[in-house]
Amino acid sequence: MPSFVAETQPKDPSSLHLPSLVSSSSLPLTLKFVDVSYRVKMADKSSGNAIGRILGCGSSDGSPPPVQERSILHGVTGMVSPGEILAILGPSGSGKSTLLNALAGRLQGNGLTGSVLANGRKLTKSVLRRTGFVTQDDVLYPHLTVRETLIFCSLLRLPLSISRQEKIVVAESVIAELGLTKCQDTIIGNAFIRGVSGGERKRVSIGHEMLINPSLLILDEPTSGLDSTAAHRLVTTMAALAHKGKTIVTSIHQPSSRVYQTFDSVLVLSEGRCLYYGKGSEAMSYFESIGFTPSFPMNPADFLLDLANGVYQIDNTSEVEKPNMKQTLITSYNTLLAPRVKAACMETSMMLETMTREQKSSTNTWKASVLLWCNQLSILLQRNLKERKHETFNALRVFQVITAAMLAGLMWWHSDFRDIQDRLGLLFFISIFWGVFPSFNAVFAFPQERAIFLKERASGMYTLSSYFMARIIGDLPMELILPTIFLTVSYWMTELKPELSAFLLTLLVLLGYVLVSQGLGLALGAAIMDAKQASTIVTVTMLAFVLTGGFYVHKVPTGMAWIKYISTTYYSYRLFINVQYGTGDKIWSLLGCSRHGTEKVSSCKFVEEDVAGQISPALSIGALLFMFVGYRLLAYLALRRIK
Numbered sequence: 024m025p026s027f028v029a030e031t032q033p034k035d036p037s038s039l040h041l042p043s044l045v046s047s048s049s050l051p052l053t054l055k056f057v058d059v060s061y062r063v064k065m066a067d068k069s070s071g072n073a074i075g076r077i078l079g080c081g082s083s084d085g086s087p088p089p090v091q092e093r094s095i096l097h098g099v100t101g102m103v104s105p106g107e108i109l110a111i112l113g114p115s116g117s118g119k120s121t122l123l124n125a126l127a128g129r130l131q132g133n134g135l136t137g138s139v140l141a142n143g144r145k146l147t148k149s150v151l152r153r154t155g156f157v158t159q160d161d162v163l164y165p166h167l168t169v170r171e172t173l174i175f176c177s178l179l180r181l182p183l184s185i186s187r188q189e190k191i192v193v194a195e196s197v198i199a200e201l202g203l204t205k206c207q208d209t210i211i212g213n214a215f216i217r218g219v220s221g222g223e224r225k226r227v228s229i230g231h232e233m234l235i236n237p238s239l240l241i242l243d244e245p246t247s248g249l250d251s252t253a254a255h256r257l258v259t260t261m262a263a264l265a266h267k268g269k270t271i272v273t274s275i276h277q278p279s280s281r282v283y284q285t286f287d288s289v290l291v292l293s294e295g296r297c298l299y300y301g302k303g304s305e306a307m308s309y310f311e312s313i314g315f316t317p318s319f320p321m322n323p324a325d326f327l328l329d330l331a332n333g334v335y336q337i338d339n340t341s342e343v344e345k346p347n348m349k350q351t352l353i354t355s356y357n358t359l360l361a362p363r364v365k366a367a368c369m370e371t372s373m374m375l376e377t378m379t380r381e382q383k384s385s386t387n388t389w390k391a392s393v394l395l396w397c398n399q400l401s402i403l404l405q406r407n408l409k410e411r412k413h414e415t416f417n418a419l420r421v422f423q424v425i426t427a428a429m430l431a432g433l434m435w436w437h438s439d440f441r442d443i444q445d446r447l448g449l450l451f452f453i454s455i456f457w458g459v460f461p462s463f464n465a466v467f468a469f470p471q472e473r474a475i476f477l478k479e480r481a482s483g484m485y486t487l488s489s490y491f492m493a494r495i496i497g498d499l500p501m502e503l504i505l506p507t508i509f510l511t512v513s514y515w516m517t518e519l520k521p522e523l524s525a526f527l528l529t530l531l532v533l534l535g536y537v538l539v540s541q542g543l544g545l546a547l548g549a550a551i552m553d554a555k556q557a558s559t560i561v562t563v564t565m566l567a568f569v570l571t572g573g574f575y576v577h578k579v580p581t582g583m584a585w586i587k588y589i590s591t592t593y594y595s596y597r598l599f600i601n602v603q604y605g606t607g608d609k610i611w612s613l614l615g616c617s618r619h620g621t622e623k624v625s626s627c628k629f630v631e632e633d634v635a636g637q638i639s640p641a642l643s644i645g646a647l648l649f650m651f652v653g654y655r656l657l658a659y660l661a662l663r664r665i666k
Contacts, residue, residue: 050153051105052141052238052270055368059125059137061096061118061295095121096295098137100364103272103288105238108258108265110283110303111274112324113292114332119274120159120243122292126272127156127241129481141239150239152483155232159243161224162474163231165213166413167406169203169223170194172211173230175406179484180235183395197233200260201226202253221248226257232482233264240264242273251279258282280322293331298352300364313355399485403493408501415501420464427456428509432516449517450599451574454592457506457533458540459565465544466561468494469662470554477665491659498541506537520603528602536595539647540565542654543591549661568592591650594643601640 096118103109111119124130126139128146141150163172177194178187185193198207203226211227212218219227229245240261246254258278262285265271275282283289289306291299299306307323310316315335317326329335333349414420435449469476479485510530519529544561551557571579572592579587587593 050238051268052150052153053102053104053143054126054239054270054272055102055138055140055143056122056126057100057138057140057365057368058098059096059100059122059135059139060094060098061121061125061130061136062092062094062134064134065091065093094295096125097297099290099292099295099297100361100368101288101290101297101300102364102368103270105268105270106265107287108261108271108273108285109288109290110278110286111272111290111292112278112327112331113274114328116294117292117331118295119292121295123156123241123243123272123274127151127154129156148483151481153235153238154482155235155237155240156478156482157228157232157240157242157245158478159247160474161221161228162478163211163224163227164406164410164475165211165216165218166410168208168210169219169227170198170207171406171409172227173197173234175402176231176484177234178402179399179479180482183398193234194230197230201230201233202256203227203230222250222253225249229257236264236267237269239270239272242271244274244276246275246278246282251282255279255282258285261285277328278324280324283322283324289327291327291331293333293349293352296349296353297361298331298349298356299327300356300360309360313352313359315352396486396489399489400493400496403485403490404497407493407497411497411501415505421505424460424505424509425512428512429516431513435513435517437516437518446519446603447574447600449519450603451572451596453510453513453533454536454572454596454599455569457509457537458568458592458595459562460540461502461506461537462540462544462547462561462565463558465498465541466548466557467554468545469548469658470552470557473552473665476662487659487662491662495655499538502537502541503534506533525602529599532595532598532602535647535651536591539591539595539650539654542651542658546654546657546661549658552661552665565592572596588646591647594646597638598640598643598647601643 099118099122101109111122113119121130125135128139128151139146141147167175173194174191177190177197181190181193198204203223206219206223210216210218211224218224225245225248229242232240242261245261246257249257258275261271261273265287278286283303286303288301289299289303290297291306299309301309303323306327307317310326310330315330330348330352335348431449431452435445438445438449476490480487480490507530510526510533514526514529519525543564547561547564548554548557551560567586568590569592570576571583571587571590573587573596
């Protein structure tokens with residue numbers, strides 16, 4: 024078991040340890056990037072009149088708005104080898120995050136030019152699976168504790184050859200190394216849920232990637248929100264990983280002098296252009312050689328950031344902004360350093376390609392075996408149940424369902440079997456409530472998890488099919504408990520058909536209807552992937568289903584009649600009626616109705632059109648089964664298109 028070190032105790036890089044369980048599986052990786060440029064296309068919103076811009080038509084003559092290209096990166100070159108930390112410095116908007124995304128293989132489109140090579144070859148899926156990427160924004164499940172978060176990640180990301188207990192040991196060791204022991208049983212939280220602090224959340228995100236002992240670790244602003252001591256401790260941990268042969272690239276915001284001294288290499292960016300690349304210890308002497316020297320001893324990182332901002336301090340109290348200073352620095356870099364940097368990159372190419380060829384034969388292509396798939400499904404299912412129970416059974420949702428059940432029970436209290444209109448109104452109310460409620464809740468599922476899903480899929484934690492099946496299976500007990508409670512309360516209060524078999528059949532129809540409605544929400548949420556837009560679409564869809572469900576309007580206009588045949592409400596309402604009244608022979612005789620007319624015109628009309636005129640129960644069940652499978656299949660296909 025790992026030794027838990029007090030959070031206040033200083034750590035020496037040599038004393039830091041991660042379990043040796045996974046260290047041997049890591050392959051040294053040299054990352055090289057040559058002339059990396061990135062352009063994005065942007066529509067010019069300044070042209071055309073206001074109405075044209077709002078409608079997206081561009082100018083007043085109807086022509087599309089002109090497209091402009093904005094350059095984010097301009098020919099950035101550099102290299103980082105195993106055992107080294109490359110720090111990317113620069114002001115906000117200098118292109119640091121864009122460069123990191125390019126190095127991690129996460130930039131899509133044709134705007135990226137240049138070469139990003141791992142061991143002399145283009146980035147492959149096997150390399151990306153050995154790459155840890157810590158984003159600037161922490162993307163974590165809010166209701167899981169720190170310990171649960173890292174243990175689930177360890178169980179998913181570490182190979183099957185390692186036992187479950189050993190994977191837990193790895194997670195506990197990372198918790199200790201990152202100083203998270205005191206908060207390991209605290210939930211992560213988010214903007215609406217109180218949890219760990221921002222700095223602790225950042226360390227959890229880093230621990231998420233440290234678990235796999237990656238060959239390449241890329242971190243975007245990892246010290247944001249941390250004080251100087253905590254930042255130094257974190258960078259010291261990164262140095263310990265680098266000493267074990269890891270390749271580390273990080274952007275960092277205003278590092279302290281002792282943090283700066285930890286970096287092996289430094290890349291300084293300004294407006295997407297490189298001002299310096301080389302050893303961190305040689306940066307000050309380089310700028311001194313081209314005429315830029317601080318007027319007093321200061322933190323090298325502060326001096327480099329001043330230069331990147333075009334600011335040069337001439338004495339202890341004043342500073343000046345030189346308009347041409349950035350251009351001077353860029354010209355000096357292109358003249359003095361850029362040729363040497365490119366030459367150094369070219370010298371390593373042959374050696375890296377040879378090493379890759381030698382190791383390629385011993386590297387097996389990763390395939391999702393049945394055992395691995397089942398392992399992923401099991402772990403994702405456990406995680407989903409822990410996370411989702413807080414959302415499904417929160418106080419407001421339970422209150423909403425119980426209140427609806429009580430209101431229905433009181434409104435239809437001890438309703439008479441012969442009150443056909445009232446009873447049909449109750450059955451249709453149940454169809455409305457349990458059509459809208461689960462579909463509206465399910466529509467937020469995938470949009471809310473989009474960031475986590477994309478991050479974990481990009482790191483190769485699991486397959487899409489295992490994630491999707493865990494979500495579908497895990498939601499079953501969550502989604503079926505509340506409707507069971509609802510029907511148990513309302514059914515006996517309203518005195519629907521007082522037979523246990525009738526109650527169980529009604530419950531079975533209701534649960535099936537809930538699952539179909541949930542599938543509709545999942546499909547729309549996955550297809551649109553925008554919570555607001557998807558909720559609007561599902562509301563309009565359910566409105567159309569309710570209006571054509573067969574209670575409000577019996578003679579649906581010909582142009583809209585097709586909607587009822589795809590309406591989940593239509594089929595569930597018919598099944599509810601069939602359970603309560605069968606073919607309608609008993610209620611027909613009780614009301615004294617005949618097909619030739621009667622005094623009880625209104626009730627008899629409902630019997631004739633709703634009860635006696637219903638479609639086959641087998642057809643309704645078949646339609647709902649088809650929708651149950653079809654909606655989920657559409658949701659899966661919609662998720663597959665997300666890259």
